[in-house]
């Protein structure tokens with residue numbers, strides 16, 4: 001059973017930061033810190049998951065009545081900052097970050113009572129079933145269908161790029177419940193689907209880093225109880241779009257570029273590159289880009305700390321962040337010279353630098369979570385109000 | 389649209405912003421710039437008087453020196469709004485620079501007179517210290533028996549060289565660096581000026597045995613270097629804010645133009661290639677504004693070293709943003725952007741001038757890295 005929680009939001013920020021950091025530093029296993037893998041499997045981090053759950057700190061933003069910490073956005077930012085600073089691994093967090101908030105906002109009491117404790121206990125591991133082979137950026141064109149048949153929906157179709165589906169047992173599924181001419185956002189619904197139901201097939205897809213990290217998920221006449229519908233039928237698009245609130249700021253947190261820059265510095269020190277004027281000039285650009293990303297992040301963080309809401313303009317951070325991460329890892333390969341031909345880690349004095357690993361990893365964030373081109377399209381409309 | 393965002397509980401920054409904007413409505417910056425360019429002068433005396441009356445010239449000076457003793461957030465909002473409005477009088481170069489120098493030196497009659505004159509606009513004080521390489525010049529100061537000096541040599545990159553009533557000069561003496569005030573009409577001073585890209589004039593001031601009395605010596609020795617370093621830093625900060633304002637306004641102008649201009653039966657702003665370009669320009673302007681706010685926050689809350697880093701970053705970021713946003717904005721205007729009549733070109737030229745003032749981005753970034761790595 002989780003420990004009872006105090007009212008964290010009334011604590012001074014620095015006290016909360018210290019309490020959180022001290023406990024995490026003492027309890028997050030050393031071998032899990034600064035993992036090479038962005039997305040470890042559930043079993044690889046289960047110990048840490050359960051430790052957080054027992055402490056009552058697994059779900060930072062859920063209300064305390066539902067087993068969360070009840071943090072406001074300002075405290076949540078501290079939670080995320082310290083987590084990153086200490087190099088804690090990412091846990092399979094679709095249940096905590098996606099299904100949980102969706103049910104808290106739109107679910108029924110029965111759904112909350114059933115699913116939320118099972119997320120905290122780790123019994124249910126969730127994944128996100130949105131993208132399809134022919135519906136990526138244009139997600140509203142999705143075709144996986146759910147047809148009502150008595151007390152059930154019958155699901156047919158295919159999802160793809162489903163992160164960690166192979167270690168999950170539940171999927172949050174966007175399905176088409178009605179064919180609509182024109183307005184394709186209508187007629188989409190959200191279903192909670194047990195992946196162990198007959199008719200579901202999961203096939204991992206090795207990614208660019210040759211890891212099985214995302215999957216294809218096939219649905220062949222899969223029966224889903226009607227009670228697993230979230231919110232109103234055909235209204236799922238709005239639900240799915242509105243669930244991310246202040247969390248959008250984290251897509252722009254300077255963490256990844258900062259980490260990559262530190263690795264670049266290690267590599268450059270070890271290879272004497274700081275003596276090279278041309279490198280120094282390029283390095284200074286990356287360094288200042290990271291520094292200024294921090295200033296820009298702070299501009300939005302202040303809004304949250306003052307109790308305000310983020311607007312569409314926050315995605316400027318996501319674009320800058322992901323492209324900067326790419327530039328820094330490209331620089332690593334550049335200074336690696338002939339050694340950039342190797343797949344494994346590079347020697348850097350008495351340590352190693354995973355240049356290729358980071359370079360390959362940095363390809364993904366500019367694509368997922370709405371590709372950078374899609375972000376630019378949204379900014380053009382929502383912020384600059386440019387005509388369509 | 390991009391703008392610096394400061395805590396402004398009392399609303400004073402908002403009022404300042406509005407007062408500069410309404411001043412700009414009365415005195416359109418582009419028109420004043422063109423008039424000054426045509427007249428081949430280095431300063432618009434009417435505008436200058438108006439800015440003094442508005443209280444902007446004494447903003448950083450303490451109250452006992454005739455100023456209002458405000459801080460960097462206020463300076464940022466003032467400079468940013470001047471930048472947006474294309475009000476291009478050399479406020480940062482003359483007033484911000486001189487105010488910091490005067491704040492840093494000991495009390496004296498000369499200091500009080502200069503400071504009061506700056507604040508009320510009756511004196512136009514131009515700092516002179518750069519050589520032809522833009523570094524500290526080698527103007528020499530020979531000591532005289534009465535405690536004064538005789539100065540000889542040349543200063544470059546001098547703002548308002550003809551309009552200046554006084555020069556605040558840094559020279560090398562056997563006693564180390566000295567900071568002296570010189571009457572611009574003193575014997576032995578000759579001034580030539582060249583046009584700047586943005587329609588003003590920069591001077592080359594040559595001194596030949598120019599005599600200053602002991603009472604005109606404001607500081608000596610290491611204090612001078614410290615005051616100079618701080619003046620450069622704070623002026624860079626003001627320039628960064630001005631550049632951020634230029635970037636933000638140029639983006640707005642480009643958005644408005646591309647929304648209006650129709651080709652292929654549609655506004656050109658509906659084409660994705662144009663939209664993405666505008667979004668990137670917007671992002672650059674946002675980052676410039678955030679960098680300026682970060683520098684002001686650092687000056688308030690953090691160490692001198694952290695402040696130095698933040699100001700280097702802000703000037704580099706805002707300079708890059710202003711030049712590249714205005715360049716892209718000119719392009720988005722098509723041939724119209726290539727005309728002298730269209731204001732967007734003036735924004736580009738202004739951005740180039742200010743970006744090149746007191747350090748281009750590459751130089752500032754290398755200074756940032758050197759400072760950061762030196763302590764590590």
Ligand SMILES: Cc1cc2nc3c(=O)[nH]c(=O)nc-3n(C[C@H](O)[C@H](O)[C@H](O)COP(=O)(O)OP(=O)(O)OC[C@H]3O[C@@H](n4cnc5c(N)ncnc54)[C@H](O)[C@@H]3O)c2cc1C
Pocket residue numbers: 127128129130131135136137138160161162163164214364367368369370371372373374377
């Ligand atoms: C590592 C990783 C993990 C993922 N995890 C999940 C997950 O767990 N669940 C899930 O549902 N999905 C997941 N995704 C999928 C992700 O959401 C999609 O990849 C993304 O929405 C883009 O769709 P797509 O891959 O089909 O690319 P496409 O939409 O085919 O885009 C291809 C290229 O065209 C560009 N493009 C597309 N449309 C436009 C346009 N209108 N204007 C300009 N350019 C355009 C894109 O920017 C991109 O560069 C994951 C993706 C990755 C890479």
